[in-house]
Each structure stands twice: as structure tokens, then as C-alpha cells.
Amino acid sequence: MPAVxxxxxxxxxxxxxxxxxxxxxxxxxxxxxxxxxxxxxxxEVNKQLDQMGYNIGVRLIDxxxxxxxxxxxxxxxxxxxxxxKVGFKMFLGVSATVTNWDAEGTTCSFVLEDNxxxxxxxxxxxxxxxxxxxxxxxxxxxxxxMVSMKTEVTWIxxxxxxxxxxxxxxxxxxxxxxxxxxxxxx
Amino acid sequence: MPAVxxxxxxxxxxxxxxxxxxxxxxxxxxxxxxxxxxxxxxxEVNKQLDQMGYNIGVRLIDxxxxxxxxxxxxxxxxxxxxxxKVGFKMFLGVSATVTNWDAEGTTCSFVLEDNxxxxxxxxxxxxxxxxxxxxxxxxxxxxxxMVSMKTEVTWIxxxxxxxxxxxxxxxxxxxxxxxxxxxxxx
Numbered sequence: 173m174p175a176v177x178x179x180x181x182x183x184x185x186x187x188x189x190x191x192x193x194x195x196x197x198x199x200x201x202x203x204x205x206x207x208x209x210x211x212x213x214x215x216e217v218n219k220q221l222d223q224m225g226y227n228i229g230v231r232l233i234d235x236x237x238x239x240x241x242x243x244x245x246x247x248x249x250x251x252x253x254x255x256x257k258v259g260f261k262m263f264l265g266v267s268a269t270v271t272n273w274d275a276e277g278t279t280c281s282f283v284l285e286d287n288x289x290x291x292x293x294x295x296x297x298x299x300x301x302x303x304x305x306x307x308x309x310x311x312x313x314x315x316x317x318m319v320s321m322k323t324e325v326t327w328i329x330x331x332x333x334x335x336x337x338x339x340x341x342x343x344x345x346x347x348x349x350x351x352x353x354x355x356x357x358x
Numbered sequence: 359m360p361a362v363x364x365x366x367x368x369x370x371x372x373x374x375x376x377x378x379x380x381x382x383x384x385x386x387x388x389x390x391x392x393x394x395x396x397x398x399x400x401x402e403v404n405k406q407l408d409q410m411g412y413n414i415g416v417r418l419i420d421x422x423x424x425x426x427x428x429x430x431x432x433x434x435x436x437x438x439x440x441x442x443k444v445g446f447k448m449f450l451g452v453s454a455t456v457t458n459w460d461a462e463g464t465t466c467s468f469v470l471e472d473n474x475x476x477x478x479x480x481x482x483x484x485x486x487x488x489x490x491x492x493x494x495x496x497x498x499x500x501x502x503x504m505v506s507m508k509t510e511v512t513w514i515x516x517x518x519x520x521x522x523x524x525x526x527x528x529x530x531x532x533x534x535x536x537x538x539x540x541x542x543x544x
Contacts, residue, residue: 185378188378188379188380189378189379189380189451189474190376190377190378190379190451191376191377191379191382191449191450191451191474192371192374192375192376192448192449192450192451193374193375193376193377194374194375194418194421194449195382195414195418195449195450196377196381196382196385198413198414198417198418199382199385199386199389199410199414199493200385202389202410202411202413202414203385203388203389203392205410205413206389206392206393206406206410207392210396220392224385224388224391224392227384227388227391228381228384228385228388231384231478232380232381232384235380262378263377263378263380263381264377264378264381265375265376265377265378288375288377292417307385
């Protein structure tokens with residue numbers, strides 16, 4: 173069977189079912205507000221958003237693999253490019269840029285020019301420690317774990333905290349060797 | 359200035375910024391799961407989803423009025439048709455049917471054939487009293503309140519509870535006379 177070429181994030185985004193971005197933004201805002209009310213501590217809210225993202229990521233990876241025709245990436249570098257160009261585009265409708273690689277090729281940053289999660293958002297003074305978009309960390313962490321990469325994801329820059337852009341650092345901690353359910357000779 | 363004709367829900371949906379429906383569905387699922395964990399009682403979860411929807415609705419109405427060119431509806435009947443054909447389509451990408459009018463023309467139902475909120479959702483036995491899509495009630499209630507209509511919104515049929523479709527009943531309780539900020543002669 174000939175290999176199917178990977179599809180562009182743009183093409184997948186255009187053909188997939190979608191909902192209005194403002195509805196999504198307001199819905200996400202409602203979650204954050206709810207968590208702030210329930211948990212009170214912003215650190216707890218950050219943790220919970222990350223956990224929610226993780227749960228989303230471990231499921232979204234299936235949709236990603238099914239729709240993108242992306243096959244095994246050769247290394248973390250290729251994986252990062254695919255997330256930035258296909259993953260972000262396919263789900264959020266915006267691309268990210270991969271930058272700030274370390275010498276070992278195990279840490280890089282995603283820079284987001286446009287971020288649909290934060291439209292109309294302003295943080296009150298009481299929420300200064302909040303990582304409003306922390307769900308994204310969790311999504312990336314969860315999705316990568318499903319393809320055997322343990323990562324740590326951290327905000328480096330955040331426009332809601334006065335920075336000039338959104339920069340999310342992803343550090344590869346460990347590549348888990350894949351376990352095959354059956355031996356070859358079975 | 360000539361009146362601008364109202365735009366179809368389809369046209370607005372196609373031209374608006376959008377995000378992937380699966381991401382939205384999973385994000386909404388994460389909220390519901392979070393609320394179930396935090397609040398434990400399904401009745402409380404239903405209430406909270408409704409309240410979140412209300413907060414979303416009071417903001418979404420602005421986007422709706424700005425993008426749809428819909429002007430004042432003559433009565434509740436026209437309002438209901440506009441919500442079903444333009445509102446649902448514009449935000450969720452699906453239309454609803456308006457049906458089951460009462461004799462007074464103050465109560466009707468929206469029937470949804472397709473409901474992007476519930477993809478991949480199955481309710482465990484412990485959640486049988488849950489109105490999973492209760493956010494929709496709140497959105498409608500909140501949006502209508504902003505155009506001076508007090509309503510009560512109730513689920514009549516729910517596929518997650520074994521019914522054959524989604525039917526949401528909207529009852530007009532009171533039409534609040536609009537108050538103008540200035541008198542005519544000021």
C-alpha cells in the first residue's frame with residue numbers, strides 16, 4: 173500500500189467539524205472562572221487546568237493521528253515541528269513557531285502569535301499568578317505521553333502577564349521505549 | 359441608510375473564526391467532569407452548568423447581534439425562529455427546529471438533530487440525573503434576558519437519557535419593557 177502523505181494543518185482544520193471560536197473562548201473562560209471560585213488558590217487553578225488539559229490531550233492525540241496521516245516522527249525535533257504546524261493549526265486554527273532549541277535538542281519553545289483562548293480576557297489583580305492558558309500545557313503533555321514522550325511544559329512568556337507574546341517551553345524528560353503487545357514470532 | 363438584510367446562520371458561521379469541534383467537545387467534557395468531582399451532587403452540577411451558560415449567553419448575544427444584522431424581532435415567535443436558524447447555526451454549526459408551540463405562543467421547543475456537545479459521551483450510572491448539556495439552557499436564558507425576555511428553559515427529551523432526540527423547552531415568563539437611558543426630549 174503506498175504511504176499516504178501527511179495532510180497540512182490548514183487542510184485538516186478546513187475539513188473538520190468546527191464551532192464558533194467565540195463560543196469556545198467564552199466556554200473556556202467559564203471553566204477558569206469556575207475553578208477560581210471553587211479552588212480559590214491560583215496555584216491550584218493552574219494545576220487543575222493542566223490536569224484538564226492532560227485529559228483532553230490523551231484523547232485528542234487519537235483524532236490527530238487519525239486525521240493528519242502523520243506517522244512516526246524520527247526525533248523530538250520533528251515532533252515539535254509537527255505539533256506547531258499541524259497540531260495547533262488543526263485544533264485552534266493558529267500555527268505556532270518552534271524556537272529556542274537547546275544544544276541537546278531536547279528543549280524548545282512554541283511561540284504563539286495568536287491565541288484564541290484569551291480573546292476579551294483581562295486578569296484582575298487578584299489573579300496575577302494565574303496561568304490562564306495552562307490547559308495548553310496539559311494538552312501537549314498528555315498528547316506526547318501517548319506517543320511515548322514524557323515532557324515538562326512551562327510558560328516562559330505570557331501576554332496576560334505583560335509579556336510581548338506567548339511562549340511555551342517543552343522539555344523532553346524521557347522517551348519511553350514502546351512496548352509491543354505481541355512478540356514478533358507469536 | 360438602507361437596512362442591511364439579516365445574514366444566514368450558515369454565512370456567519372462560515373466567515374467567523376472557528377476552532378475544531380472535537381477540541382470544544384472535549385473541553386466541555388472536562389468542565390462537566392470537573393464539576394462532578396467538585397460538587398458531587400448532580401443537581402448542583404446541573405445548576406452550575408446552567409449558571410455558566412447564563413454567563414456565556416449574556417456575552418454571546420453581543421456577538422450575535424453584531425454579526426447577524428438581526429434587528430428587533432416582532433414577537434417571541436420570530437425570536438425563537440431566529441435562535442433556531444441563526445443562533446444555533448452560527449455558534450454550534452447545527453440548526454434546531456422550533457416546534458410544540460402552545461396556544462398562547464409563549465412556549466415552544468427547540469429540537470436538535472445533531473448536538474456537538476455530546477460526541478463520545480456516555481453517562482455512567484452514577485450520573486443518571488445529569489443534564490449534560492445544561493449549559494445550553496443557560497446560554498439561551500442569558501442571551502434572551504439581554505434582549506428583555508425572561509424565560510425558563512427545560513429539557514424535555516435528552517438522548518443521553520435514552521430519548522430519541524434533544525428537545526429543549528423555552529417558556530416566556532415576562533417581557534421586560536425596555537428602559538431607555540434618555541428621555542426623548544432630552
